Amino acid sequence: MSEERTAPSNFIRQILDNDLAEGKHSKVVTRFPPEPNGYLHIGHAKSICLNFGLAEDYNGRCHLRFDDTNPQKESVEFVEAIQRDVAWLGFEWGGKTYYASDYFERLYHYAVELIKLGKAYVCELNAEQTRKYRGTLTEAGKNSPYRHRSVEENLDIFQRMRAGEFADGTMLLRAKIDMASPNINLRDPAIYRIRHGVIHHQTGSEWCIYPMYDFTHCLSDSIESITHSICTLEFEDHRPLYDWYLDTLGVACHPQQIEFSRLELQYTITSKRKLTQLVEQGLVEGWDDPRMPTIAGLRRRGYTPGSLREFAKRIGVTKSRNEVEMGMLESCIRDDLNENAMRRMAVLQPLKVILSNYDQSKVEELNVANHPQQEAMGKRIVPFCSELYIDKADFLEVAPNKKFKRLVTGGEVRLRGGYIIRCDEVIKDAQGEIIELHCRYDPETLGKNPADGRKVKGVIHWVSARHGTPAEIRLYDRLFNHPTPDAAKDGGDFTDHINPDSLRTLTQCVVEPSVANAKAGDGFQFEREGYFCLDREQVHGKPVFNLTVGLRDSWAKIEKKG
Ligand code: ATP
Ligand code: MG
Numbered sequence: 285m286s287e288e289r290t291a292p293s294n295f296i297r298q299i300l301d302n303d304l305a306e307g308k309h310s311k312v313v314t315r316f317p318p319e320p321n322g323y324l325h326i327g328h329a330k331s332i333c334l335n336f337g338l339a340e341d342y343n344g345r346c347h348l349r350f351d352d353t354n355p356q357k358e359s360v361e362f363v364e365a366i367q368r369d370v371a372w373l374g375f376e377w378g379g380k381t382y383y384a385s386d387y388f389e390r391l392y393h394y395a396v397e398l399i400k401l402g403k404a405y406v407c408e409l410n411a412e413q414t415r416k417y418r419g420t421l422t423e424a425g426k427n428s429p430y431r432h433r434s435v436e437e438n439l440d441i442f443q444r445m446r447a448g449e450f451a452d453g454t455m456l457l458r459a460k461i462d463m464a465s466p467n468i469n470l471r472d473p474a475i476y477r478i479r480h481g482v483i484h485h486q487t488g489s490e491w492c493i494y495p496m497y498d499f500t501h502c503l504s505d506s507i508e509s510i511t512h513s514i515c516t517l518e519f520e521d522h523r524p525l526y527d528w529y530l531d532t533l534g535v536a537c538h539p540q541q542i543e544f545s546r547l548e549l550q551y552t553i554t555s556k557r558k559l560t561q562l563v564e565q566g567l568v569e570g571w572d573d574p575r576m577p578t579i580a581g582l583r584r585r586g587y588t589p590g591s592l593r594e595f596a597k598r599i600g601v602t603k604s605r606n607e608v609e610m611g612m613l614e615s616c617i618r619d620d621l622n623e624n625a626m627r628r629m630a631v632l633q634p635l636k637v638i639l640s641n642y643d644q645s646k647v648e649e650l651n652v653a654n655h656p657q658q659e660a661m662g663k664r665i666v667p668f669c670s671e672l673y674i675d676k677a678d679f680l681e682v683a684p685n686k687k688f689k690r691l692v693t694g695g696e697v698r699l700r701g702g703y704i705i706r707c708d709e710v711i712k713d714a715q716g717e718i719i720e721l722h723c724r725y726d727p728e729t730l731g732k733n734p735a736d737g738r739k740v741k742g743v744i745h746w747v748s749a750r751h752g753t754p755a756e757i758r759l760y761d762r763l764f765n766h767p768t769p770d771a772a773k774d775g776g777d778f779t780d781h782i783n784p785d786s787l788r789t790l791t792q793c794v795v796e797p798s799v800a801n802a803k804a805g806d807g808f809q810f811e812r813e814g815y816f817c818l819d820r821e822q823v824h825g826k827p828v829f830n831l832t833v834g835l836r837d838s839w840a841k842i843e844k845k846g
Contacts, residue, residue, distance in 0.1 A: 294601040296334070296514060296542055300342060303540075309511045312344030315382070316370070317501065319351045320362035320485070323571040323578045324369045326592070326613070327547040327554035333596035334544070335514055336375035346375070347508055349382035353500050355484040363485065365571070369579040374589045384504045385486040391495045392446065394503055394533055395457060395475055399438045403532050404475060405431055406441040407456045414456070417463070418471050425463035425471045445478060448492045452478050459499075461528060469525045475499045502526040503535070510539040516546040517603065545606040547599065549613065551762040552577040553770050558778060567782060568763070574819075574830045575763040575786050585760065586807045586817030586832030588624075591617040610762065614833045621807055621815045621832065626654045626661065629700060629745040630795040630810040630829070632757055634673035636720045636749060639705065642670040647751075650730075652701035664798045668702055671749040673794050678744040679721060681710060689742035691721070697742040700811055704729040704740050745811045752794035756828045757816065759788040795829070807832060 303309050314335040318324060324332075339346035348370055352358050367381065384391075398404035407430045409417060419425030433441075445455050457476035465471055476493045483489055502525075505513045513526075520543045530538045548554060554577060562568045562576070572580035582592065595616040599608055648668040655661040678690040678697075691697040696706045709722040728735060766772045766781040774780075799808065804820040814835050819828035 292597070292600070295603065296338070296512070296544065296601055299540075299542060300338065300512065303511070304342070311511070312338060312342040313347070313509055313511045314338050314344065314514060315347040315349050315505065315508065315510050317349045317351045317384075317504075318366050319354065319357075320359065320366060321354065321357040322362060322556040322560050323365050323576075323580050325554050325556065325559060325579065326549055326552075326577045326582065326595075328369075329373060329579055329592050330547045330596050330599065330601075331514075331516070332370055332373055332375060333593055334601055336370075336373075336377075337593075337596075338512075338514075340375075344511075346377060347380075347382045347510070348377040349504060349508070350384065350486075351497065351501060351504070352383055352385045352484070352486060353494050353497055355479070355482045355494070358485055360485045365580060369583075372583060372589055373579070373592060382504075382508060383486050384500050385484060387500075387504055387507055388487060388491055388495070390507065391500060391503055392493075395495070395499075396439065396442065397533060398459065398475070399442060399457075400435060401532065402435060403460050404457055405433050405438050405460055406445070407431075407458045407472075408454065409456075411453060418468065419463070421468070425468075427463050428458070428472065431460060431472070442476070445476065445493050446491075448480070450478055452480055454478065457493075459525075459528070461525075467521060467524055469498070469522050470528070473498060473525060498522055498525050499529060502529050502539075502541075503533075505539040506530055506535045506537045509537050513539045513541045515541060515543055517543045518546070519543055543603065544601050545603055548605075548607045548768075549577060549610060550607060550767040551610050551764050551769070553764070553778060555770065558770060561779070565779070567779060574758070575760055577763075583805070584817075584819065585830055586621075586805075586815060587617050588620055588807070591620040594620070607768075611837050615837065618815065618833050618835075618837075621809060623658075625807050625809045625815055626664075627652075627656065627811055628796055628799050628808045629666070629747055630755070630757070630793060630799070630813060630816070631673045631675050631745065631747050631752070632790050632793050632813060633676040634747075634749075634792060634794050635676045635679060635718065637672040637674055637705070637746070638720060638722050639670045639672070639725050640708070640722050641724045644670050646670070647748075650701050666701060666796055666798070667748045667751040669748050669750050672699070672746045673749050673752060674699075674721075674744055674746045676718075679707070679718070681718075690744055691742070696726075696738075696740045697744050698729070698740050699746045700743050702730065702746070703727070704734065745813075747794045747796050749794070751797045753797055753800050754826050755793045755795045755799075756823050756826050757790045757793045757831070758819075758828060759790065759831045761786045761788075791823075793829075795827070799827070802827075809835075 316332050316335045336346045407428045417426045456474050458472045461470045463471050474496050479494050480492050523541045526541050572584045574585035649665045650668050651663045652666045681693045683692045691707050698704050703725040705723040705725045707721050707723050711720040713719050763786050764781045765783040769781040770778040802818045807817040810816050815832040816829040817832050819830050
């Protein structure tokens with residue numbers, strides 16, 4: 285095991301340590317097996333960090349394998365998005381991408397093998413009958429009348445299923461296990477179903493029968509010599525079936541299935557089916573909408589790969605229920621950006637300031653630090669002139685209380701990285717709205733306190749009105765206003781809990797000119813406002829910045845309000 289671990293120990297690492305110590309395995313091989321029927325979400329990130337992280341720490345291997353047995357819901361778009369997201373998280377999978385569909389021929393032969401062993405049969409009950417025969421949690425099922433077909437007859441019909449002789453839903457290849465098993469998964473589960481007329485993204489129209497997930501998954505693991513097949517707890521009841529297929533077929537490699545609890549994140553959902561619904565119903569702008577808990581959405585929101593890996597580390601891996609507060613995810617990105625993001629100034633709601641005593645034709649290039657603590661991050665030039673913007677929220681005609689440290693009529697404030705200014709006059713329009721402030725600057729106060737000893741406590745941000753870049757800023761809030769939107773006990777649907785104010789768009793913002801060179805995805809701290817990231821698209825030629833996270837934890841407040 286290498287020294288640098290991606291995570292602290294957990295019950296899975298203990299299993300691996302034991303297996304290696306006992307010589308059961310000499311190398312750890314894990315896999316991450318998404319079905320390409322949607323984009324990956326934050327829950328998948330947990331599974332990716334776990335599986336790839338173990339491979340890294342134990343000098344083993346982790347396969348990226350698409351579990352692509354359900355072509356109607358899958359697509360190349362999803363295959364590509366998943367690869368992009370895993371790579372972006374910082375993991376690589378040895379150049380080879382695995383597909384369960386690469387094994388279709390072998391799986392077919394495994395199915396033939398089961399028939400020959402008298403352990404599988406072709407059933408002609410329709411869906412309704414099959415359901416009735418299955419029984420319930422409290423009642424045993426009944427044997428199908430087709431259960432005692434001869435091996436020859438089963439082989440013949442199965443071969444004709446493959447050849448396309450039968451219509452969808454007329455025939456099903458089933459394992460012959462135990463219709464009275466208390467575990468419903470063992471009541472003669474389906475192995476192959478007929479699907480005509482679908483084009484599979486990898487195998488085209490080669491097949492008209494498709495293997496079921498449980499059959500495919502264990503055998504794909506075995507074919508790839510996976511040592512530990514790590515999955516979420518809902519597969520615990522499927523483990524006996526996983527083992528049954530491998531034992532019955534007597535395969536050389538029998539991986540060990542280990543279950544852990546899935547990540548559930550408050551105020552959002554981690555179900556691909558429901559995320560698909562949000563996208564298809566147009567309730568969000570797409571899979572990478574910055575409000576989505578998808579990896580693509582988080583990336584566009586400004587999350588970094590390191591922050592998601594850190595999150596996976598902090599939440600850990602257990603078998604108990606894992607409902608995590610949003611504040612936990614946010615603190616990971618806040619900690620990262622606090623340390624690494626360049627500081628910039630952006631005015632969200634501009635208010636014009638005219639400096640009456642500053643030479644109108646003059647432009648000063650102020651040198652301002654990119655980071656208050658990290659000197660190595662250097663400085664940038666911020667132009668200063670007689671016309672500036674400050675934020676409307678930083679001015680009031682009269683201070684409401686002593687805590688108000690911003691600008692008031694007749695009061696003074698320091699411009700970040702610049703001079704102290706005093707407000708002399710407030711200009712209003714016909715409706716009484718403040719449109720401009722006339723101020724004076726104190727030329728003796730650049731980078732130093734006033735010589736006369738007067739104290740100016742407030743510091744506000746600003747942008748040169750002549751040099752600033754117009755920008756659009758999108759302020760995001762939680763997508764749902766219920767901590768567990770898909771488990772809300774009010775009889776409704778999770779979409780009833782969508783927060784109508786999850787996006788606020790500010791179109792009149794101004795950012796300092798040095799931001800103009802940024803690349804899509806670059807993150808900044810806009811001083812006193814929060815962490816923002818440059819979006820991939822522009823609006824009317826203007827750059828767009830997405831709020832990644834505020835400067836402080838706003839979740840604690842929400843919790844208190846209930
Ligand atoms: P969903 O329930 O969102 O549709 P899924 O399990 O059907 O997810 P897959 O593509 O099959 O999606 O998932 C790939 C892997 O990611 C599986 O091993 C699964 O156990 C794991 N995974 C899915 N959701 C979570 C989660 N919330 N937390 C941890 N791991 C997860
Ligand atoms: Mg799944």
